[in-house]
Amino acid sequence: MTSSDPPGRSSDLAPRSADRLRRTADPLIEAVGLSKRFGGFQAVRAVDFSVARGESFGFLGPNGAGKSSTMRMVGAVSPASGGRLRVLGLDPAVEGPTIRSRLGVVPQQDNLDLELTVWENLYIYGRYFGIPKRALRPKIEELLDFAQLADRARDKVEPLSGGMKRRLTIARSLINDPEILLLDEPTTGLDPQARHVLWDRLYRLKHQGVTLVLTTHYMDEAEQLCDRLVVMDHGEIVAEGSPAQLITEHVSREVAELRFGIDENEARAAQVADLAERVEVLADRLLLYVADGEAVLRAVHERGLQPVSSLVRRASLEDVFLRLTGRSLVD
Amino acid sequence: MAGRHTPTRHLVRAHGGGVASLFGYSLITARRYFKVSAMAQLGAPVLYLLSLGIGLGSIVNARSGGQSLGTSYLSFLAPALIAATALQVAVGESTYPILFGGFKFQRIYFAMSATPLTAQQIAGGVLAWIATRAAFSATLYLAVVACFGGVRSVGALLCVPIATLGAMALAAPIAVYSATVETERGGFAAIFRFLVMPMFLFSGTFYPVSSLPGWGQALAWLSPLWHATELARWASLGSLQLRSGIGQVGTAALLGHLAFLTALTVAGVLLTGWRFRVRLSK
Numbered sequence: 125m126t127s128s129d130p131p132g133r134s135s136d137l138a139p140r141s142a143d144r145l146r147r148t149a150d151p152l153i154e155a156v157g158l159s160k161r162f163g164g165f166q167a168v169r170a171v172d173f174s175v176a177r178g179e180s181f182g183f184l185g186p187n188g189a190g191k192s193s194t195m196r197m198v199g200a201v202s203p204a205s206g207g208r209l210r211v212l213g214l215d216p217a218v219e220g221p222t223i224r225s226r227l228g229v230v231p232q233q234d235n236l237d238l239e240l241t242v243w244e245n246l247y248i249y250g251r252y253f254g255i256p257k258r259a260l261r262p263k264i265e266e267l268l269d270f271a272q273l274a275d276r277a278r279d280k281v282e283p284l285s286g287g288m289k290r291r292l293t294i295a296r297s298l299i300n301d302p303e304i305l306l307l308d309e310p311t312t313g314l315d316p317q318a319r320h321v322l323w324d325r326l327y328r329l330k331h332q333g334v335t336l337v338l339t340t341h342y343m344d345e346a347e348q349l350c351d352r353l354v355v356m357d358h359g360e361i362v363a364e365g366s367p368a369q370l371i372t373e374h375v376s377r378e379v380a381e382l383r384f385g386i387d388e389n390e391a392r393a394a395q396v397a398d399l400a401e402r403v404e405v406l407a408d409r410l411l412l413y414v415a416d417g418e419a420v421l422r423a424v425h426e427r428g429l430q431p432v433s434s435l436v437r438r439a440s441l442e443d444v445f446l447r448l449t450g451r452s453l454v455d
Numbered sequence: 456m457a458g459r460h461t462p463t464r465h466l467v468r469a470h471g472g473g474v475a476s477l478f479g480y481s482l483i484t485a486r487r488y489f490k491v492s493a494m495a496q497l498g499a500p501v502l503y504l505l506s507l508g509i510g511l512g513s514i515v516n517a518r519s520g521g522q523s524l525g526t527s528y529l530s531f532l533a534p535a536l537i538a539a540t541a542l543q544v545a546v547g548e549s550t551y552p553i554l555f556g557g558f559k560f561q562r563i564y565f566a567m568s569a570t571p572l573t574a575q576q577i578a579g580g581v582l583a584w585i586a587t588r589a590a591f592s593a594t595l596y597l598a599v600v601a602c603f604g605g606v607r608s609v610g611a612l613l614c615v616p617i618a619t620l621g622a623m624a625l626a627a628p629i630a631v632y633s634a635t636v637e638t639e640r641g642g643f644a645a646i647f648r649f650l651v652m653p654m655f656l657f658s659g660t661f662y663p664v665s666s667l668p669g670w671g672q673a674l675a676w677l678s679p680l681w682h683a684t685e686l687a688r689w690a691s692l693g694s695l696q697l698r699s700g701i702g703q704v705g706t707a708a709l710l711g712h713l714a715f716l717t718a719l720t721v722a723g724v725l726l727t728g729w730r731f732r733v734r735l736s737k
C-alpha cells in the first residue's frame with residue numbers, strides 16, 4: 125500500500141499510470157495456499173481463490189468444511205497458519221485494523237447486544253469504527269429502513285425474531301459503508317419466508333455494487349446469490365465456477381429421480397445404469413443423470429420397471445456436490 | 456425504497472474509535488442499570504456503617520477500644536470498608552460479565568473484534584470500565600461515610616484512587632482467569648467464597664492485623680486488600696498523628712504497598728490483553 129493510494133479509493137480514481145491500472149484490476153481478496161490449523165488439526169488445507177470488486181462470491185460446503193475458518197482469516201481476526209492472503213491489497217497479519225475498518229462482517233452466530241435497543245446496537249458499532257455521532261444518526265435511519273426495522277428502533281434486541289436479528293446484524297455490518305461484505309451462513313436457521321426477505325436485501329446490496337462474499341450449505345442460496353463460487357469439503361476447494369458452469373462441467377442437464385422402495389433401489393440401479401450418464405444410489409432413491417429426463421422415464425417404464433414415484437428436475441449444485449464428494453450437502 | 460445512501464466511508468478511522476468508543480458502550484449499558492445499582496450501592500454502606508461503625512463502634516468506643524485506637528471506630532473502619540467495597544464491585548465485574556456476556560453467550564467481544572478495535576483495546580476498555588465502576592463505588596461510599604461523620608481529614612479523598620488501585624490489583628488478575636476459562640464450573644463462586652470473603656475478614660478491616668498471630672500477618676501481606684487498607688488509613692488518618700500509630704506508614708512501606716498493588720495491576724492488565732488476543736483470534 126503506497127501513501128499515494130488512499131484506502132478504498134483506487135477504483136474511484138482515473139487510472140493515470142500503468143501501475144494504477146494494474147492495481148484497480150487487482151482482486152479485492154487473494155488467497156494462495158491459505159491454511160488454518162487448530163493444534164494438530166488442519167481445518168483449511170492450502171486453498172487458492174480470489175474475489176474481484178463488485179463480485180458475489182460464495183463458499184459452498186457442508187458443516188465442518190472450513191468455511192467459517194476461511195472467513196475469519198479473510199476478516200482479519202484469525203491469523204493464517206500458512207499461505208499468502210491479501211485483503212484489499214493488505215496483509216491481515218500486519219494491517220488488521222485497517223482491513224477491518226473497510227469490511228462488513230456478518231458472523232455465523234449473531235453477537236448483538238441483547239440488552240441494548242436496536243438503535244443502540246447500530247450506534248455503538250458505528251462508534252467502534254470511529255464514526256462521529258452526528259454522522260451516525262442519519263446513517264442509522266437509512267439502515268433501519270433498509271433492514272425493515274424502523275418501527276423497532278427503540279425496542280430491545282432480545283425479543284426480536286431470528287430473521288429480524290439477522291437483518292439487524294446485516295444492517296450493523298453496513299454502518300461503515302464496507303467495500304466487502306462477509307456473510308457467514310446468512311440465512312441458516314431461518315424459516316423460508318425470513319430467508320426470502322433476507323435474500324431480497326442482499327440482492328439490493330449486490331445491485332448497489334457491494335462486493336459480497338458468503339458461505340452457505342444451501343445450494344439454492346448459492347444459486348440465488350453467487351456469481352461465482354467454490355465448493356469446499358474437508359478444508360479443500362474441490363471445484364470452482366459459476367453455478368451454471370459447475371453444473372455443466374460436473375453433472376448432466378437433468379436428473380431423473382426414481383424411488384423403488386428402500387430395499388430395492390440398489391438392485392434396480394443395475395437395471396437402469398445404461399440409460400444414464402451416471403447413477404447415484406441414495407438411501408431412499410436413485411438419481412439418474414441424463415440429458416432428457418422424460419425420455420429416460422419412458423425408457424424405464426418400457427423395461428417394465430414401476431418406481432413407487434418418480435420425477436424429473438434440473439440438475440443443481442447439490443448434484444455437483446454429490447458428484448464431487450459422494451455425500452450430500454445437508455446432513 | 457429509494458436507494459438512499461448516507462456515506463460514512465470517509466469518516467471511518469483506520470484504527471477505529473479506540474478505548475473511548477468502548478467506554479461509550481459501557482456508559483450506555485450502565486445508564487440502563489444506574490438507578491438500580493446506585494440504590495444497591497448506597498444501601499450496602501449505609502447498612503454496614505450503621506451496624507458496624509455505629510453499633511459495634513459504640514461498644515468499641517465505650518470500652519477501651521476508642522482510646523487505644525485514638526480515633527472513633529467509625530473513622531478507623533471507614534477507609535477499609537471503602538477499599539473492600541471497591542474490590543468487591545471490581546471482582547464482580549471481572550467474572551461473569553467477561554466470560555458470559557463477552558465470550559460465551561452474547562459474545563459481544565467477538566462483535567467488537569470484527570471492527571478496527573484490537574483485542575488489547577477491547578481488554579483495555581473492559582478493565583478501564585471496571586476501574587471506573589470501582590472508583591464510582593468508592594466515591595459513593597466515601598460520601599456516605601462523610602454523612603455519618605466518619606471523615607476526619609481531606610486526605611480521605613485519596614481513598615478513592617487507592618481503593619481503585621487495590622480493586623484492580625485483584626480484579627485484573629481475575630479477568631485473566633475469566634478470559635481463559637472455557638466452561639464455568641464453580642470457579643467464580645470459589646473466588647468469592649475462598650478469596651474475596653477471607654480477604655475481607657483478614658485484611659485488617661475490622662481490627663489492625665497486628666492483633667493477628669504471625670501467620671495471619673504473613674497472609675495479610677499477600678492480600679491486595681490489606682495493602683489498600685493500609686494506604687487508605689494512611690490517607691485518612693495519617694495526618695492526625697494518632698498516638699496509637701494508626702495511619703502511620705513509613706515512606707518505605709508506603710512505596711512497598713504501592714509497588715505491590717501496581718505490579719499486580721500491570722501484570723493483570725497485560726495478561727488480560729494477551730488472553731483476549733488468544734481467544735478472539737481463534
Ligand SMILES: Nc1ncnc2c1ncn2[C@@H]1O[C@H](COP(=O)(O)OP(=O)(O)O)[C@@H](O)[C@H]1O
Nearest residue numbers: 162167185186187188189190191192193194737
Ligand atoms: N477454534 C477451533 N478450535 C478447534 N477446531 C476448530 C475451531 N474452529 C473450527 N474448528 C474445526 O475446524 C473445522 C472447520 O470448521 P469451520 O471452519 O467452522 O467449518 P464450517 O464453517 O465450514 O462449518 C471443523 O472440524 C471444526 O470443528
Ligand SMILES: [Mg+2]
Nearest residue numbers: 191192193232
Ligand atoms: Mg461455519
